[in-house]
Amino acid sequence: MKVIHFFKHRYIYFAISLCIILGGIAAALINGITLDIQFQGGTILKYTYVGAIDSQEAGSLVQTALGKTTNANEQTTVAKDEQMLIISLADNESITSQEQETVTSTLTKAYPDSQLALAESLSVQPYTGARFFKNGMLAIFLSFALILCYVGYRFRKIGGFSAGCMAIIALFHDAFVVTATFIIFKIPLNDSFVAAVMTVIGFSINDTIVIYDRIRENKTVMGSKTSTEELVDTSITQSMSRSINTTVAVFVSITIVYIFAQIYNIGSIKDFALPMMFGTVTGCYSTICIAGPLWTMWKNHEAKGAGKKA
C-alpha cells in the first residue's frame, strides 16, 4: 500500500483551515452573531392564515394593544402552500400567556376572514436563556477537559498528553466550523446549535481516537526506529478507507435528512442538519490533516529538545 504523505503537505492543510477560520470571523463581522430567543430571551408568535394580511399593519395593531415594540413579517412554505404571519417582540422581552391572548384576540378581531390560527409560540425570559446558554458552554468545556484526561491516560504509550491536546485542538477546529456554518447561513444560535456542536464533537473525537489507536498499534508493530512522520502517515493511510466510508455513510444520511427538512420546511431539523453536513466532513478532515500533522510536529520538537540535551 502506498503511504500518503500528509505531513509533508501540512502547511497547505493549515492554510485551508486558517482560511476557513478567517472566513468564519469575517462572516461574524459582516453578518453578526445572532442568538436565538432560546438563549437571548424574547417572544415569537406564528400564525397560519389565508388570504392577504398587511404585516406592517398587523404589527402596529399588536404594538398598540400590548404597548410594546413589535415586528411582524410574512413567510410562505413551498411544500405545504401555507402562509404564516410572524410576530416578534423587540428588546428580547418575554410576555405572559395573558399578553399572548391579547395578541391573538387583537389579530383575529382585525382580520376576521383570514382564519388566523396559532401555529407556534415561544416566549423565553432573558434570564432563562442566559442560564441555558451558560450550561451548554459549561457542558462543552467540561467534556473537553474529561476527554483530555481519558485520552492522556489511554494513549500514554504514544505520549497521551500531547495526543489529547491535539485532539482537543481538532475539536475546537470542528466546533468552530459548525459555528461558522451557523453564522454564514445566518442561522440564529439556538438549541439546535448546542445539539449540532455536541454531535460533531462526538464524531470528531471518535474519528481522532480511531487514528490514535492505529498509531498506538503501529508503534509496537513498526518498532521504535520509525520516525513519527512515517508512523503517523502510515497509520492514517491504513485507516483511510475506513475514514472515507464512515464519513460518506454519515454524510449521505444527514444530507437526506436535510433535503427532507428543506422540502417540508422543518426549521429545527434544517438548522441542525446543514451544520452537521459540514461537521461530519470537518470531523474527518481535522483528524487527518490537523491533529495528525500537529501531533507529529510536537513529537519532532520533543525529539529535537531531547537531542540537544544529550
Added chain:
Amino acid sequence: MKSKRVFFIVLLITAALLYISFFGLHLGSLNLKGADEMRFGIDIRGGVEATYTPKDLGRAPTSDELESAKSIIETRMDAANITDREVTIDSTNGSVIVRFPWKSDEEDFDPQKAISELGQTALLTFKDPDGNVVLEGSDVKKSYASVSQEDGSYVVVLELTDTGSTKFAEATGNLVGKPISIYMDDTEISAPTVKEQISGGIATIDNQKSLAAAKDLAAKINSGSLPFSMVANDANIITPTLGSSALDTMVLAGKIAFALVCLFMLFYYRIPGLVACIALTLQVVGQLLALSIPQFTLTLPGIAGVILSIGLGVDANVIVSERIKEELNSGKTLASSIDAGFHRAFSSVFDGNITVSIVSIVLMILGSGSMLSFGYTLLCGVLLNFVCGVTASRLMIRSLSGFKFLQKSYLYGARRIAE
C-alpha cells in the same frame, strides 16, 4: 456444527425485538411499551411547555409553596382531562414546569388561554351539603400530612386561623354527621364527614389511603392560602399539525437513510456488510426500546443523539470489516482473520465509545430538557454499540464463516483466503 446456528438465533432475536419495539409486548403483568406508545416531546408531536414562576413575589418561593402550586396545576389539568402530562418542580429556580401534548383532535383547544388559567390563584372553599361556603382557603393557616395517634392511619391536619376557628366551630356544630365538601375552583377534592364539633382550631381529615395521598390532599388545601398567582413567562406552544408532519417526514428520511447505509454496507463489505445491517437494526431497535419502555420523552435533540450513535455503530462495523479484509489480505485463514480483525478493532471501538459516553454523561448531568434528551439517547446508543457492533457482529460473522459455500474471498472483499 453448533456455531452455524448462532447466526439464525441472533437473527431471530433481532426480529423478535423488532416486533416488540414496533408493537410492544403485553403478556399478563408484563407490559412493555412499543414505538406506538412512545412519548414524544412537544417539538415533535406538538403541545405546550410552560415554566411558571410566582408573580410579583419579592422572595424565592418555599418548597411547600411550590408543592401547592404544582397541586393546583395538576388538579386543574385533571379537571380539563389532560392526563398525559409532566409537571415538575424546579426548586433551584423556584419554578414549576408543565409539559403536555396537544392532541390533534382537540381543534378548539386554546393553548394560550389554558396556560393562563393553569397559573391563576386557586379558589379553595369548604361547602356544606347545601352548597353554602362555610370556610375559605385563607382561613387555613397550614395543612400537613400526619399519622393518627390512635390507630396509626394517615391523616391530614388543618391548622386554622383565629377567624377560621370561629367559623369552623360554628359550621361543624351544625353539621355533625354530615359531610363538608372541599373544592378547588369547581373540583371537589375531598368530602369528609363531620364527627363532632371542632372548636380548637385544629381539624383532621382521617382515612387517607397512603402517606402520598395525605400529602397530596394537604398540598391542595394549602393552595388556598398560597400568597401568589403563577405566570408563565417561558412558554412554548407548537400545533400538532406542525409537530406531527415533522415526525412523519423525519421517520421517512430516517428509513431512506438507513436503507442507503445498509445497501452501501452490503455492496462494499458483502458478508461483514450483511452482518453489519443486522447489527445496526438490532442497535436501532434497542434504542427504540430504551426510549419507549421507560417512557422517556423523545425530542428533536434526542433524535440527533440517535443519529450520532447510529453513525458510531456504522463506524464500528466499518472498522471491523476493514480489519478482517486486511487480515485476510495479509495471508491469514478466515477463522483467524475474523478473530484478529475483531481483536484489533476492539480497542479503537472501545476508546471511541467510552470517550463519547463521557460527553453524553456530562450532558445528562448538566443539561436539562434538550441536552438531557440528547445525552440519554447517545449513552444508550453507545452502550448498545458494544452489544451489537462488537458482540453480536462477532457471533454472526463467526457463525456464517462456518458455512462452506460462504468461504469465498470476494464475499469478504478480500483478494484471497488462505486455506
